[in-house]
Amino acid sequence: MDDAEQAKLGELMVRKGVLTRPQLERALTACEPFSLPLASTVLKLGLAEETVLLSLLVEHYEVTGIDLGASVISTSQLSVIPRPVAKSHCVLPLARKGSELLCAVADPGQQSVLDEIAFASGLQVVPFVCLQTRISRTIDAAYSIKKSGQEKWMGDRRVADELHLEFAHPVNSGKTIPIDFDISAEPLEAQRVAQSLPQSDLSTSPLVFIVDEDEEVVELLSAQLESQDVEVITGNQGATVIAQLEKHRPDILVLDSMTSDVSGLEVCAKIKTSPRYQHIPIAVLSSMADGWNIAEDVKRLFHADAFIAKPFQVAYLVRWIEDALHDTGRRERSSELAAAIKNSAQESRRAIALYEAGDLEEAVETARRAVRTDPLDARGHFVLGTILNALGDTFAAIAQYERAVAIAPTAFYPLKNLAIIYERQGFTGKSVEMWVRALGNCPSQAVRQTIKAHLVGLL
Numbered sequence: 001m002d003d004a005e006q007a008k009l010g011e012l013m014v015r016k017g018v019l020t021r022p023q024l025e026r027a028l029t030a031c032e033p034f035s036l037p038l039a040s041t042v043l044k045l046g047l048a049e050e051t052v053l054l055s056l057l058v059e060h061y062e063v064t065g066i067d068l069g070a071s072v073i074s075t076s077q078l079s080v081i082p083r084p085v086a087k088s089h090c091v092l093p094l095a096r097k098g099s100e101l102l103c104a105v106a107d108p109g110q111q112s113v114l115d116e117i118a119f120a121s122g123l124q125v126v127p128f129v130c131l132q133t134r135i136s137r138t139i140d141a142a143y144s145i146k147k148s149g150q151e152k153w154m155g156d157r158r159v160a161d162e163l164h165l166e167f168a169h170p171v172n173s174g175k176t177i178p179i180d181f182d183i184s185a186e187p188l189e190a191q192r193v194a195q196s197l198p199q200s201d202l203s204t205s206p207l208v209f210i211v212d213e214d215e216e217v218v219e220l221l222s223a224q225l226e227s228q229d230v231e232v233i234t235g236n237q238g239a240t241v242i243a244q245l246e247k248h249r250p251d252i253l254v255l256d257s258m259t260s261d262v263s264g265l266e267v268c269a270k271i272k273t274s275p276r277y278q279h280i281p282i283a284v285l286s287s288m289a290d291g292w293n294i295a296e297d298v299k300r301l302f303h304a305d306a307f308i309a310k311p312f313q314v315a316y317l318v319r320w321i322e323d324a325l326h327d328t329g330r331r332e333r334s335s336e337l338a339a340a341i342k343n344s345a346q347e348s349r350r351a352i353a354l355y356e357a358g359d360l361e362e363a364v365e366t367a368r369r370a371v372r373t374d375p376l377d378a379r380g381h382f383v384l385g386t387i388l389n390a391l392g393d394t395f396a397a398i399a400q401y402e403r404a405v406a407i408a409p410t411a412f413y414p415l416k417n418l419a420i421i422y423e424r425q426g427f428t429g430k431s432v433e434m435w436v437r438a439l440g441n442c443p444s445q446a447v448r449q450t451i452k453a454h455l456v457g458l459l
Helices: 003-015 021-034 038-044 050-061 075-080 083-089 111-121 132-147 215-226 238-248 264-272 292-302 314-327 335-356 360-373 378-390 394-407 412-424 428-440 445-458
Strands: 072-074 091-097 100-105 124-129 152-154 207-211 231-235 252-256 282-286 306-309
Touching: 003 021, 003 038, 003 050, 021 038, 038 050, 038 132, 050 124, 072 075, 072 091, 075 091, 075 132, 083 091, 083 132, 091 111, 091 132, 100 111, 100 132, 111 124, 124 394, 132 152, 207 215, 207 238, 215 231, 215 314, 231 238, 238 252, 238 264, 252 264, 252 314, 264 282, 264 292, 282 292, 282 314, 292 306, 306 314, 335 360, 335 378, 360 378, 378 394, 378 412, 394 412, 412 428, 428 445
Parallel strands: 100 124, 207 231, 207 252, 252 282, 282 306
Antiparallel strands: 072 152, 091 100
């Protein structure tokens, strides 16, 4: 947590009456010598109870918390994350649910760490916030007893010895939702449109031009693309991009938003206003703050085809490139990917049929197979989220809906469902954000007016 986040959390503590202003100043001063974030420092100083501090972290991050002191976890889950990794990043695996890995984390914002764990484990990581000191102590104890052969780690405030996770939910606002939307498996528009593939375009390997000063990004992405028979040229200066386009005629351009000489965003806009080059799909990479509004602004103002925030999963960008090559008619998808897309769609349709027939347990397993088969199919994540929500697994449903809108940012139905669920769970800020996004993508004028009226009431 950076200084700005510490300050925000501190102000929340004072506003809630947990700390006085002098106590906050004392705690902030002690953070550095203790080498601890603010909440753990306050606990170490004895200024507040652990459960009170956990509730504040939940409110601050707007994510569900995990009360480890009242939980009992299976040590069999610990093998998913090696102890050194768990210790260095303060991440504790709690349980596995299908293709999802529930983890206690001290900082839900450390997305790059969560992405690395997801990549290494092959599971989708669902984070739950907890105090750093509690996670650190639990990691030491749980991994030690696993080594000794014990099957459970038990919190000191547990009420029973059975496996149990004690979640800390945000306080519900108590407001009702006047919009009677049915959270059901409403279809998303297809995300991929098949196009004819001229044979002459397939006679040579596709060419991707990567412009980025981060050598590690360039090397990782180049290696992945070249392993799939895609040629790569690289550069690190935005000013040379136009000349390189003329010389090499690449099929795809991957462009960092801020090269040292000129703005990559300005280069992108210039290319997209050129009749000669505007057809080239451009993915803009950026270290600026991530968020749907920034991504949409970059696409709208600079006409980028994709906005990808750093750090990112290389596999995601490679998949976007493969889809772009297919959509421009430059290359057929591999038979494996084509089969995965087809099979995922079939599994999603079957999951919907099972859901409508009332067989939710079979429906959720079928939907999970769909998203495992094609992780970048927004409709599959939407269907899985809908079924999980029907089963009462609210926060797993949120995770799936969030993945759907990350893939398809303008899809109305997952945005609408997220707005409803966030509001019911008391996450007012997130709810308003999703209602605003849903409003901008609503296909019905009547529903749009209803959402506007509802937003006025929320704000």
